[in-house]
Amino acid sequence: MSEKGFDDIPGTILFDAERSRQGYHLNMFCMSLMSEKNREAFRDDERAYLTRFPMTAEQAQSVLDRDWNRMLELGGNIYYTSKLAACDGLSFQNIAALMTGSTQEDYAKMMLAGGRPPEGNRSKSEWERG
Amino acid sequence: MAELIAGVATSHVPAIGAAIDLGKTGEPYWQPLFQGFEPSKKWIAELKPDVVILVYNDHASAFSLEVIPTFALGCAAEFPPADEGWGARPVPVVKGHPELAWHMAQSLILDEFDMTIVNKMEVDHGLTVPLSLMFGQPAEWPVQVIPLCVNVVQYPPPTGHRCYMLGKAIRKAVESFDRNLRVVIFGTGGMSHQLQGPRAGLINRAFDTDFLDKFTTEPQSLVRLPHLDYVREAGSEGIEMVMWLIMRGALADDAKEVYRFYHVPASNTAVGHLILENPGLPQRRLAATHEITSRPDVDAHEEVVNHVVAQ
Numbered sequence: 001m002s003e004k005g006f007d008d009i010p011g012t013i014l015f016d017a018e019r020s021r022q023g024y025h026l027n028m029f030c031m032s033l034m035s036e037k038n039r040e041a042f043r044d045d046e047r048a049y050l051t052r053f054p055m056t057a058e059q060a061q062s063v064l065d066r067d068w069n070r071m072l073e074l075g076g077n078i079y080y081t082s083k084l085a086a087c088d089g090l091s092f093q094n095i096a097a098l099m100t101g102s103t104q105e106d107y108a109k110m111m112l113a114g115g116r117p118p119e120g121n122r123s124k125s126e127w128e129r130g
Numbered sequence: 131m132a133e134l135i136a137g138v139a140t141s142h143v144p145a146i147g148a149a150i151d152l153g154k155t156g157e158p159y160w161q162p163l164f165q166g167f168e169p170s171k172k173w174i175a176e177l178k179p180d181v182v183i184l185v186y187n188d189h190a191s192a193f194s195l196e197v198i199p200t201f202a203l204g205c206a207a208e209f210p211p212a213d214e215g216w217g218a219r220p221v222p223v224v225k226g227h228p229e230l231a232w233h234m235a236q237s238l239i240l241d242e243f244d245m246t247i248v249n250k251m252e253v254d255h256g257l258t259v260p261l262s263l264m265f266g267q268p269a270e271w272p273v274q275v276i277p278l279c280v281n282v283v284q285y286p287p288p289t290g291h292r293c294y295m296l297g298k299a300i301r302k303a304v305e306s307f308d309r310n311l312r313v314v315i316f317g318t319g320g321m322s323h324q325l326q327g328p329r330a331g332l333i334n335r336a337f338d339t340d341f342l343d344k345f346t347t348e349p350q351s352l353v354r355l356p357h358l359d360y361v362r363e364a365g366s367e368g369i370e371m372v373m374w375l376i377m378r379g380a381l382a383d384d385a386k387e388v389y390r391f392y393h394v395p396a397s398n399t400a401v402g403h404l405i406l407e408n409p410g411l412p413q414r415r416l417a418a419t420h421e422i423t424s425r426p427d428v429d430a431h432e433e434v435v436n437h438v439v440a441q
Contacts (some may be wrong), residue, residue: 005358011329012366016285024195031194034213037338069327077368079190079283086215091145093397096330107331111395115322115333122362 010127011100015077023075025055027061030080035088035102042087131309134228134300135314135411136177137377137385138170139345140263143184144255145397146246147219150262163401166391167263170405174264180312181227182273183234183300184257185376186318188366189214191254198284199246201296203238204253204277205231212252220266221258227274230307234276237303242293243296253277260318263403273314282319282370290372291353297379305379317377319359319370321392322363332365333359333400338435343399346387346406363381367399382408 006014013019029050032038042049050060062070063084071081072107085095097107110116120126148165149155157162192214193199209224238245258278264270278300281287288296297315304313321341324332344351353375378385389405396407 006361009329011327012324012361013327016281016359016367018240020195020284025174027190027195030360033215034191036217039215074327076222077190077283082325083190083215091148096325096398098325100328100330102241108205110331111333111398114335115395115398115400116324116329116338118160118332118334118363121329121332130239 008123008125010121010124013072019075019077021075023059023077023080025053026063026071026074026076027057027080029053029055030076030083033083039087068095072099132181132304132309132311132313133170134304134314134409135405136180137381138264138314138316139374139377139402139406140167140258140260140318140346140404141314141320141357141396141399141401142256143396143399143401144189144214144259147221147255147259147262147403150267151220158268160396163189163396165347166393166401168401169389170264170391170403171266173405174314177314178312180272180311181230181276181313182261182312183278183304183380184260184282184318185278185316185373186256186260187370188279189203189256190283192248192279193281197282198281199248199279199435200281200288201243202246202251202277202279203231203246204251204275204279205235206249206251207381209251209253209257209275209277211258212254214254219255219258219269221262222270223278224253224271227311230304230309230311231276234303237306238299239297241299241302243299248277248279248439251277251279256318260316263286263348264276264316269391278378279345280373280374282372284371286357287369287372288440289353289357290355290375292377293372294349294353297376297381298377298437300381301380315377315380315399319376319399320368321371321374321402322368324365325367327366327399329365332367332368333394334363334365335394335400337363337368337401338402341392341436342372342392342402342404343379345374345404346385349375378406381406384409399416 059074097104166425191303209219321338322334385406391403
């Protein structure tokens with residue numbers, strides 16, 4: 001149901017109804033990491049902890065792999081996955097750098113220089129030409 | 131009668147809260163940002179409002195995917211800071227104003243805005259970072275706060291127009307409350323930023339500048355901006371800017387901009403900040419509206435880069 005215009009924005013996933021339904025349990029797992037008790041249980045045995053949430057095997061694997069983009073593709077939302085990042089001691093900027101495939105240094109420099117410009121980043125066609 | 135006297139727009143980046151809590155505000159990376167809020171802190175300390183209506187979005191803290199209210203009004207007597215995954219921020223518990231909040235809820239619902247009434251809610255960085263930016267680190271917040279939480283995480287958020295009209299209804303609600311209270315409304319979030327995926331780090335200074343330029347004098351030209359434009363031009367999280375339009379709608383058409391600040395970056399985000407005053411306030415002008423830009427001289431800031439990476 002996502003709208004065509006949004007689909008054309010490169011490197012961006014709209015958290016719409018479809019994603020929300022797909023990612024419900026993945027996101028609710030992330031939500032559970034708001035309590036220290038749960039964070040400890042997760043750190044103790046990640047695989048065992050994940051079985052508390054009826055997510056797909058693919059979703060669970062993306063968590064174990066800390067594959068931040070894959071989690072979003074499978075219905076994760078950044079405000080939820082950031083709780084997993086926080087549990088790992090990573091900031092929003094740390095995982096942003098990881099999702100862009102950049103080093104932390106290069107990403108930080110890009111931000112200090114004014115960020116990623118909109119020019120060349122509005123349409124998938126611009127990335128394909130890339 | 132209660133009176134809505136002014137509005138504040140500001141970003142609510144979590145890293146700003148962390149910088150304050152960890153005593154890093156004087157570091158080279160952060161110093162220009164906090165300097166930009168110094169006039170604002172003086173302004174609000176002199177204004178001494180009784181109540182702040184704080185429009186923000188919850189970032190999967192009080193609400194999860196279990197319940198997703200589009201507009202939720204905090205009617206409780208107090209709101210504790212949330213543990214967002216790294217422990218709760220060491221800031222005072224936020225005290226509400228249940229009488230005014232309940233009055234607003236009734237007035238807004240009868241005005242056809244179907245608010246969700248919340249009597250128990252933790253508040254995350256979306257609410258506490260703007261308080262820290264404006265009030266610093268007091269032992270107790272010097273105002274009572276009514277949280278107004280807007281869904282901008284699950285698509286679709288409310289439209290800009292709906293937000294603007296809600297603002298107008300809020301003004302009517304406040305000004306029909308039979309107590310002498312001076313009320314300021316904060317609209318928070320934005321400006322351009324994208325936290326997710328391969329396009330993370332997007333900043334659109336031209337879009338932000340245009341938004342700031344039109345916000346006070348031509349809000350009508352912003353209220354029909356489609357969500358698609360926000361997401362494409364200002365990043366997937368830039369859509370938070372619809373919340374600023376609630377603040378704008380709540381102020382008079384001829385409200386005046388008395389302060390502006392814009393700074394890139396705070397973590398992944400372009401920080402925008404405006405102060406608007408309604409007519410009728412004694413003329414209290416801040417130092418000339420000014421703006422600090424991103425620092426192009428990256429080489430001179432290796433120290434800053436290293437600091438960021440080490441965080």
